[in-house]
Amino acid sequence: MNEENLVQVAKIGRLVGLRGELKLNIHCDFPEQFHSNASFYTDKNFKLTINSYNPTKKTVSFQDYNTREDAAKLVNINLLVSKDDSAKECNLGDGEYFWFDMVGSKLKENDKILGKVDEIERIGANDYLIIKTSDELVEQNFPKLFYVPYIDRYIIDFDKNEKIIYSKDAFGILENS
Numbered sequence: 001m002n003e004e005n006l007v008q009v010a011k012i013g014r015l016v017g018l019r020g021e022l023k024l025n026i027h028c029d030f031p032e033q034f035h036s037n038a039s040f041y042t043d044k045n046f047k048l049t050i051n052s053y054n055p056t057k058k059t060v061s062f063q064d065y066n067t068r069e070d071a072a073k074l075v076n077i078n079l080l081v082s083k084d085d086s087a088k089e090c091n092l093g094d095g096e097y098f099w100f101d102m103v104g105s106k107l108k109e110n111d112k113i114l115g116k117v118d119e120i121e122r123i124g125a126n127d128y129l130i131i132k133t134s135d136e137l138v139e140q141n142f143p144k145l146f147y148v149p150y151i152d153r154y155i156i157d158f159d160k161n162e163k164i165i166y167s168k169d170a171f172g173i174l175e176n177s
Contacts, residue, residue, distance in 0.1 A: 009081050105117045
């Protein structure tokens with residue numbers, strides 16, 4: 001599998017119990033993809049298939065890892081899915097987008113490109129676009145990076161095909177960064 005096509009959705013945590021259960025630290029907004037017989041790529045170049053998942057306790061067990069000793073080998077491994085599988089498995093509502101679709105997009109305000117989305121970070125209950133400021137603005141002594149909350153106050157629209165995020169008042173954030 002092409003690594004560029006993979007996104008991290010969870011990280012396997014500590015051992016829990018005696019039968020190979022592990023804590024599952026979910027790094028996505030779609031916990032429904034974690035269920036019996038769901039398969040994931042790992043950052044160690046092998047696949048894992050879920051045997052059972054408890055959403056209340058956020059514990060998981062994997063096929064062929066039935067003992068505590070076997071499961072211990074999985075601690076701290078990242079679970080990955082392909083972008084295509086994410087799109088099939090996870091239903092987005094209107095105005096919702098995958099982070100991987102937005103990273104690399106230009107942030108545009110009043111016909112001016114402010115920069116590109118370098119990364120997205122969740123802080124508390126809000127997502128923040130981490131914008132790498134355009135070279136033109138950096139030359140004018142603006143900061144190299146700034147954060148824009150992904151809320152209606154600042155984000156007007158996202159054109160997924162053109163990879164452009166239209167904003168309002170984001171330039172004010174840049175000026176005050």
